[in-house]
Amino acid sequence: MDLSRLNEPQREAVLHVEGPLLVLAGAGTGKTTVITFRICKMLENGIKPENILGVTFTNKAAKEMEERLHKLLPWLKRGQLTMSTFHSFCCRVLRRHAKKLGYNNNFGIADEGDTTDIIREIIIDRHIKNKELNTPYFISAISNAKNDLKEPAELRASKRSFLQVVGEVYQYYEERLRQMNLIDFDDLLRLVVKLFEQEPKVLKAYQDKFQYIMVDEYQDTNHCQAKLLNFLTGTRYNLAVVGDDDQSIYGWRGADIANILDFPNRYPNTTVIKLEENYRSTNIILRAANEVIACNTKRHGKALWSGQENGDLITLIEAEDGDKEAEYTADVLRAYNVDKKIPYSDMAILYRSNHLSRRMEQSLRKRTIPYRIVGSKAFYERREIKDAAGYLRIIANPMDELAFRRIINVPPRGIGTKCMEKIEACSQSKKCTMLAALRDDELRKLLSPKVKGEIDHFLAAYDTAALKFATPGNLAENINEFLNDVGYVGGLKKIYKKHEESLTRQENVLEFIDSALSFNEKALLDFLEINSLTDAQDRVNDKNDDDEGGVTLMTVHASKGLEFPLTVIVGLEQNLFPHERSLSEGGVDEERRLFYVAVTRAKKHLFLTRAIKRQTFGKQGHTRPSQFLIELPPDLVERADMKTFFKPASQEQVAATFDMLMNRYGGDS
DNA sequence: CCGGCTGGTTTTTTT
DNA sequence: AACCAGCCGG
Ligand SMILES: Nc1ncnc2c1ncn2[C@@H]1O[C@H](COP(=O)(O)OP(=O)(O)OP(=O)(O)O)[C@@H](O)[C@H]1O
Numbered sequence: 271m272d273l274s275r276l277n278e279p280q281r282e283a284v285l286h287v288e289g290p291l292l293v294l295a296g297a298g299t300g301k302t303t304v305i306t307f308r309i310c311k312m313l314e315n316g317i318k319p320e321n322i323l324g325v326t327f328t329n330k331a332a333k334e335m336e337e338r339l340h341k342l343l344p345w346l347k348r349g350q351l352t353m354s355t356f357h358s359f360c361c362r363v364l365r366r367h368a369k370k371l372g373y374n375n376n377f378g379i380a381d382e383g384d385t386t387d388i389i390r391e392i393i394i395d396r397h398i399k400n401k402e403l404n405t406p407y408f409i410s411a412i413s414n415a416k417n418d419l420k421e422p423a424e425l426r427a428s429k430r431s432f433l434q435v436v437g438e439v440y441q442y443y444e445e446r447l448r449q450m451n452l453i454d455f456d457d458l459l460r461l462v463v464k465l466f467e468q469e470p471k472v473l474k475a476y477q478d479k480f481q482y483i484m485v486d487e488y489q490d491t492n493h494c495q496a497k498l499l500n501f502l503t504g505t506r507y508n509l510a511v512v513g514d515d516d517q518s519i520y521g522w523r524g525a526d527i528a529n530i531l532d533f534p535n536r537y538p539n540t541t542v543i544k545l546e547e548n549y550r551s552t553n554i555i556l557r558a559a560n561e562v563i564a565c566n567t568k569r570h571g572k573a574l575w576s577g578q579e580n581g582d583l584i585t586l587i588e589a590e591d592g593d594k595e596a597e598y599t600a601d602v603l604r605a606y607n608v609d610k611k612i613p614y615s616d617m618a619i620l621y622r623s624n625h626l627s628r629r630m631e632q633s634l635r636k637r638t639i640p641y642r643i644v645g646s647k648a649f650y651e652r653r654e655i656k657d658a659a660g661y662l663r664i665i666a667n668p669m670d671e672l673a674f675r676r677i678i679n680v681p682p683r684g685i686g687t688k689c690m691e692k693i694e695a696c697s698q699s700k701k702c703t704m705l706a707a708l709r710d711d712e713l714r715k716l717l718s719p720k721v722k723g724e725i726d727h728f729l730a731a732y733d734t735a736a737l738k739f740a741t742p743g744n745l746a747e748n749i750n751e752f753l754n755d756v757g758y759v760g761g762l763k764k765i766y767k768k769h770e771e772s773l774t775r776q777e778n779v780l781e782f783i784d785s786a787l788s789f790n791e792k793a794l795l796d797f798l799e800i801n802s803l804t805d806a807q808d809r810v811n812d813k814n815d816d817d818e819g820g821v822t823l824m825t826v827h828a829s830k831g832l833e834f835p836l837t838v839i840v841g842l843e844q845n846l847f848p849h850e851r852s853l854s855e856g857g858v859d860e861e862r863r864l865f866y867v868a869v870t871r872a873k874k875h876l877f878l879t880r881a882i883k884r885q886t887f888g889k890q891g892h893t894r895p896s897q898f899l900i901e902l903p904p905d906l907v908e909r910a911d912m913k914t915f916f917k918p919a920s921q922e923q924v925a926a927t928f929d930m931l932m933n934r935y936g937g938d939s
Numbered sequence: 940c941c942g943g944c945t946g947g948t949t950t951t952t953t954t
Numbered sequence: 955a956a957c958c959a960g961c962c963g964g
Contacts, residue, residue: 357954522951522952622950623950624950626950803954828952828953846950847951850951851951887948889955
């Protein structure tokens with residue numbers, strides 16, 4: 271393999287194979303490139319692909335690295351080496367070993383909505399409703415506890431009363447999850463750590479399998495993830511991690527920069543490599559990024575430089591309001607596409623929070639500029655998709671009472687609160703699932719004939735489907751049949767009264783079913799798992815690799831690790847980016863790192879926008895420019911006057927110019 | 940039991 | 955402005 275393209279420290283990192291390695295380097299210095307080349311080199315040296323584990327932060331990143339590897343090494347067979355996220359990896363482990371931890375191996379994955387439902391129920395049952403101790407508070411407190419590998423009992427034993435309450439809710443929450451054979455995102459990781467603690471033989475088997483481990487974006491790992499890697503690496507210490515403390519943007523969910531900064535202490539003999547040449551951005555963009563991040567005090571200073579030309583100045587667009595901001599942005603993108611021939615797929619619009627995407631979408635659509643949105647809210651979170659998935663969940667995991675409750679009366683089957691109470695009482699007295707209770711004669715005696723008829727219809731469809739799903743193959747067709755037989759697809763018209771809405775919802779459900787085509791030979795569980803663990807965007811990209819694509823819209827968080835020749839960062843207003851919530855919690859530094867990540871996505875052209883007036887919660891309000899705009903060196907930024915530069919000439923202007931020219935040159939013809 | 944209405948709430952960021 | 959939970963009349 272040709273390593274001549276790499277610089278000296280990069281090559282050193284690639285050629286390092288045995289023992290702990292830390293590459294601590296700034297944005298765009300080729301950290302991910304190093305990991306990719308390093309895996310290649312190892313394979314060339316005869317290390318077996320099945321002994322290599324690559325961990326990334328998102329599924330998109332995992333897929334991308336896999337693609338790059340297969341391009342470099344055409345002989346490599348798919349699935350031979352393991353490249354996945356922490357969550358997917360742990361899920362795979364648990365599919366084999368969940369029994370040992372008191373779950374069935376067909377466990378389902380509880381998403382955030384499921385967690386909310388359970389916690390809400392507990393708060394009501396336990397009468398701990400309180401203004402401060404609300405559902406989101408418990409969700410995040412429990413999540414933090416799990417990331418720190420704390421057990422409910424430890425919290426309950428705490429001296430602080432609020433921690434005792436958290437411990438109590440945490441304990442009930444775990445019990446409920448277990449009853450329903452569900453595992454939440456945090457538990458996917460935590461349970462694997464528990465498994466490794468409890469079962470030395472299982473641990474040994476995984477240590478022998480994954481002899482070489484590589485982790486990208488290591489600055490975003492939490493305590494639990496670091497512990498997991500520590501278990502896996504055993505006494506081999508063939509652990510290579512790569513990251514940038516300045517790009518740590520997940521502190522709010524337990525990520526701890528200490529993991530990367532203290533890595534050499536935890537693993538003595540660590541080879542530490544720093545990369546300082548940035549290959550991504552022009553000098554002006556890089557200098558801007560460096561200056562802003564220098565405002566953070568607590569950091570490992572780095573000397574980043576770029577061998578590229580200075581390039582364009584950064585353009586600041588100050589729009590009158592949010593609508594104008596979106597219009598100007600779209601105008602700029604179109605102008606660069608038309609005049610400079612930059613394809614739309616090389617452009618990105620980045621924002622701090624998801625809701626800013628809507629206006630952008632509208633203005634792009636108005637101009638028929640192609641775009642795609644990356645985001646969790648985009649697809650899987652939609653109600654009709656969650657309902658459709660709910661039907662599948664009770665097939666894959668009949669103990670999933672949350673899914674049962676969600677779908678049993680969607681479309682309406684005459685099963686309201688009263689009837690639900692009866693079903694619940696029956697399932698409790700008979701110690702069976704609510705689903706099984708539907709077949710109980712004592713319960714059925716209590717129901718009206720109409721409801722009984724609906725239930726029989728439901729059960730018949732369920733049984734037919736369960737039988738079909740038991741043998742692999744024809745997944746999409748089976749899903750389609752089940753959702754039709756059970757009356758869900760047909761019921762959409764009743765559920766969503768407005769005609770147009772019901773059509774879009776139906777389209778989405780059909781798209782959901784279609785997305786199962788690519789796993790036609792796999793089990794239902796695998797399909798549901800992918801649905802919970804990866805967002806829709808990944809899967810859409812899977813299908814049409816060759817789509818010429820459009821402008822990418824996403825949050826700054828989602829953009830980490832990516833790069834775009836032209837990048838627009840929108841909504842640069844104080845309290846929006848940096849977000850007010852972070853400011854009140856003393857998290858400006860992390861917001862600044864987020865801005866640093868955003869700026870360093872750009873290769874050649876960087877635009878920053880803000881609106882002078884913006885509507886929030888339906889009310890117009892004046893804004894102040896983001897402090898990050900002020901921290902930017904003024905000599906690197908030029909203000910765009912959108913009125914003269916980017917607005918297409920109006921009819922009147924064209925006519926006036928024409929007249930003027932005619933008067934001057936064409937008078938007598 | 941259903942569906943429509945009202946009033947309160949909402950916007951961080953994600954696997 | 956958009957979404958939801960909770961309430962009430964059919
Ligand atoms: N030695 C090199 N010569 C030329 N280009 C390089 C070299 N190393 C990396 N690059 C290019 O630099 C860009 C950034 O690389 P990469 O994504 O690996 O950086 P990174 O450090 O992982 O970035 P980030 O911190 O933003 O995740 C890529 O386009 C890559 O192809």
